[in-house]
Amino acid sequence: xxxxxxxxxxxxxxxxxxxxxxxxxxxxxxxxxxxxxxxxxxxxxxxxxxxxxxxxxxxxxxxxxxxxxxxxxxxxxxxxxxxxxxxxxxxxxxxxxxxxxxxxxxxxxxxxxxxxxxxxxxxxxxxxxxxxxxxxxxxxxxxxxxxxxxxxxxxxxxxxxxxxxxxxxxxxxxxxxxxxxxxxxxxxxxxxxxxxxxxxxxxxxxxxxxxxxxxxxxxxxxxxxxxxxxxxxxxxxxxxxxxxxxxxxxxxxxxxxxxxxxxxxxxxxxxxxxxxxxxxxxxxxxxxxxxxxxxxxxxxxxx
Numbered sequence: 262x263x264x265x266x267x268x269x270x271x272x273x274x275x276x277x278x279x280x281x282x283x284x285x286x287x288x289x290x291x292x293x294x295x296x297x298x299x300x301x302x303x304x305x306x307x308x309x310x311x312x313x314x315x316x317x318x319x320x321x322x323x324x325x326x327x328x329x330x331x332x333x334x335x336x337x338x339x340x341x342x343x344x345x346x347x348x349x350x351x352x353x354x355x356x357x358x359x360x361x362x363x364x365x366x367x368x369x370x371x372x373x374x375x376x377x378x379x380x381x382x383x384x385x386x387x388x389x390x391x392x393x394x395x396x397x398x399x400x401x402x403x404x405x406x407x408x409x410x411x412x413x414x415x416x417x418x419x420x421x422x423x424x425x426x427x428x429x430x431x432x433x434x435x436x437x438x439x440x441x442x443x444x445x446x447x448x449x450x451x452x453x454x455x456x457x458x459x460x461x462x463x464x465x466x467x468x469x470x471x472x473x474x475x476x477x478x479x480x481x482x483x484x485x486x487x488x489x490x491x492x493x494x495x496x497x498x499x500x501x502x503x504x505x506x507x508x509x510x511x512x513x514x515x516x517x518x519x520x521x522x523x524x525x526x527x528x529x530x531x532x533x534x535x536x537x538x539x540x541x542x543x544x545x546x547x548x549x550x551x552x553x554x555x556x557x558x559x560x561x562x563x564x
Contacts, residue, residue, distance in 0.1 A: 263535045264553055265488055267481040270495075271549055273474035273542035275359030276301050279336040280310075280545075282357040287313050291353065292329035297343065298388055300335045300357070302500035303543040304521055326350040337388035338362045340395020361444050362389055365470045369393045369410075370400030372439050377466075378409040378432060380419065380458060382451050383443035384501055385412060390443055415450060416457050423461055438465040444472040445502040445542070448479075474542050475502050482509055482539050489537035491516030491530055495552055496541030503541030510539070522548070523555035531559045 272280070279300055286294045287310070295318040299307055307317075318325075318332065320343065326332065328351035334344065338358040348354055358366075372379055379397055383390040394410050401408035409431060413419045426432040440458050442451050448471055455467050486492060492510040496503030498521060510517035514537070518527055530536055536556060540549050 262531075262533065262556060264556055265485060265535065265537050266549075266553075267478065267485045267537065267539035269474075269477045269481040270538070270540040271542070271544050271546055273359075273472065275336050275361060275472070275474075276543050278359070279333070279357035280306065282355050283310055283315055283333055284313075286331050286333060286353075286355055287315055289331075292327070292331055294331045294333065295326070296333045296335050297323075297339055297347065298335055298337075300333065301497075301543040302503070303497040303541070303545070303548075304499075305497075305548050306543065306545045309545075323347060323350065326352050328352065331355060333357050335388065336362070338366060338392035339388075340392050341399050342395060358392075359444065359472075361470060361472050362392070365389075365441065365444065366393050366396040368468060368470070369397040369441060372441075373397040373400035373408055373410070374404040374406065375437065376401075376404075376406050377437045377439045378411065378426065380411050380413055380422070380438065380440045380454070381442065382414070382440065382446045382454050383412055384414060384446075387443060387501060389445075393441075393443075413454065416453050419454055419457055423458075432462075434462070436462070438462050440465060440467045442468075442470055443501075444470055445475050445505070446471055447505060448476050472542075475505075478502070478506060478539065478542065479509060482506055482537075483513065485537040485539060486510065486513035489514065489535045490533045491518075491535075492537040492539065493517075493526065493530065493552060493556075494519045494539055494541070495521070495549055496544040497521060500541045500543050503543070506539055506541060520552070523551045526552065526555060526559075531556070 331353040507519040
């Protein structure tokens with residue numbers, strides 16, 4: 262069997278930074294170490310950290326923190342009011358928010374403070390989106406403005422939002438409008454949203470904060486699919502960027518599967534002569550290596 266890895270796969274810089282921050286905090290052994298919500302969207306990586314006594318803290322359990330504990334703000338970030346609540350507990354705070362997300366938080370806050378209607382391309386309830394909306398809310402509040410933060414995931418939602426806001430006189434030809442995005446949002450969909458918004462409001466500002474790691478992995482996958490019989494996408498099934506990789510693999514390859522562990526590899530993949538491997542931005546290096554090892558092992562046993 263020939264196994265071909267995508268040229269770019271696995272941990273992005275932001276995720277690697279967050280995991281290293283967690284590992285360093287665990288080594289110091291000063292109080293209980295928590296992450297506010299899952300550190301990253303990968304169950305395998307989280308289970309390994311949990312074995313070292315890293316605990317996940319839910320928002321409604323912040324009152325249980327004790328002085329001397331450590332709280333890691335995850336790669337997706339948190340709303341500013343949540344961070345303030347944590348710091349008031351007298352704990353050690355490690356901010357592992359991805360630098361690109363931090364930039365998006367500041368951008369959203371600045372535009373909200375200037376009274377812009379913010380259309381935000383993202384996934385509902387995603388941790389990153391919740392945090393960025395929090396910064397927009399703070400920016401509007403600090404300047405005594407009403408927050409207009411509109412989350413959209415596709416063109417239909419954008420059209421509906423424009424129609425509704427126009428009917429309520431929130432939008433007009435002279436409105437200040439900006440389109441922002443989640444760092445893991447689809448570039449193709451963002452371009453469609455941009456075109457639609459510009460058709461209605463030519464003066465609208467557009468700022469893409471989509472992480473290069475997202476489209477680099479997509480581009481690498483497209484190249485990979487032309488060389489293999491089947492593609493294995495490795496990553497958390499609750500990961501937005503991993504699921505987008507899987508969707509692309511399904512379109513471009515006859516056989517495509519999304520797995521979190523080597524044991525989930527379908528039996529029919531062991532009969533293929535060429536298998537491609539890619540992985541989401543939250544997938545650890547050792548998990549990728551374990552999948553490759555299992556493919557080789559069980560393929561050779563069939564010979």
